[in-house]
Amino acid sequence: MQDVRWGILGAAKFAREFMGPALTLAPGGRVVALATSDPVKAEPFRVFAPDLRLHDRFDALLADPDVDAVYIPLPNQLHVEWSLKAIQAGKHVLCEKPMAMQAADFDRLIAARDAARVLAAEAFMIVHHPQWQRVRQLLADGAIGRLWRIDGAFAFNNRDAGNIRNQAVMGGGGLRDIGVYVMGGARFATGLEGTDVQARIQWENGVDVYAALTAHFGEADYVSFTSIRMHPRQEMSFHGDEGVLRLPVPFNPRSFGEARLELQRGTEIVAERWPAANQYELQAATFNRAVREGGDYPCPLEFSRGTQVMMDAAFASAR
Secondary structure, three states, X not given: OOOEEEEEXXXXXXXXXXXXXXXXXXXXXXXEEEEOXXXXXHHHHHHOOOOOEEEOOHHHHHOOOOOOEEEEOOOHHHHHHHHHHHHHOOOEEEEOOOOOOOHHHHHHHHHHHHHHOOOEEEOOHHHHOHHHHHHHHHHHOOOOOOEEEEEEEEEXXXXXXXXXXXXXXXXXXXXXXXXXXXXXXXXHHHOOXXXXXXXXXXXXXXXXXEEEEEEEEOOEEXXXXXXXXXXXXXXXXXXXXXOEEEXXXXXXXXXXXXXXXXXXXXXXXXXXXXXXXXXXXXXXXXHHHHHHHOOOOOOOHHXXXXXXXXXXXXXXXXX
């Protein structure tokens, strides 16, 4: 099959700086179209897609027969609507997280995906990074013995009232923006579901700016916090009776620091590093391969639905 021809809905900064280049650099795909009402915003996209076709409406891009797949970096509250429209137009879909605002919306997406026989997935890039795949393997192999505790932290300080993360009507808030990584990372690494979820949330103008969660993953305790009002920090650790696994930069390596996995057993600490791995390109390459060759995609909608179930439980507990 030819390269997967990608169209992008909206000239979002993240699409311009991260996913757009990744969709072009990853094997098996290239960006061919962009939908934006402002041609000026399209110019930076031509750096990596010089033959870019412009559409002034999202619907026009979905009707383009020369677009195979659609990447959706729109504000959160638009994800379900435009994912469904793209699926129903016969396009494969990669949508930014959170792809939906509640678990029931994933049921609609799954049904539409199955009916259209396309690949549709949430852009949950961390599961494509080798550091997370290594954690999953080590836990499965019993490298730290019985897992007793999972700790997660993800925070940054964003007080810009105009930013969509601080706007309730746009689906903002810390849990939807970054909590999905902490919860989803724990689920991916362990292969378990978070149960007995309890949350304490601090709100500002209808947006969660701090959330402290506890849960159970099998026999292990889960403790995490997320915040969009605190000094930047991110970390995940998995503590067993025979060792500790620690990811100092689990969620956005290269931007925040070096991707590194530390395994401590006794007084010995063994570190593995992946300084060059680009999780956005790896995600795009995996998606392209699944479209071109068939086979399973490692982060299906069913996985993303499980994380949303846990998030829904956190919100319900806090309220």
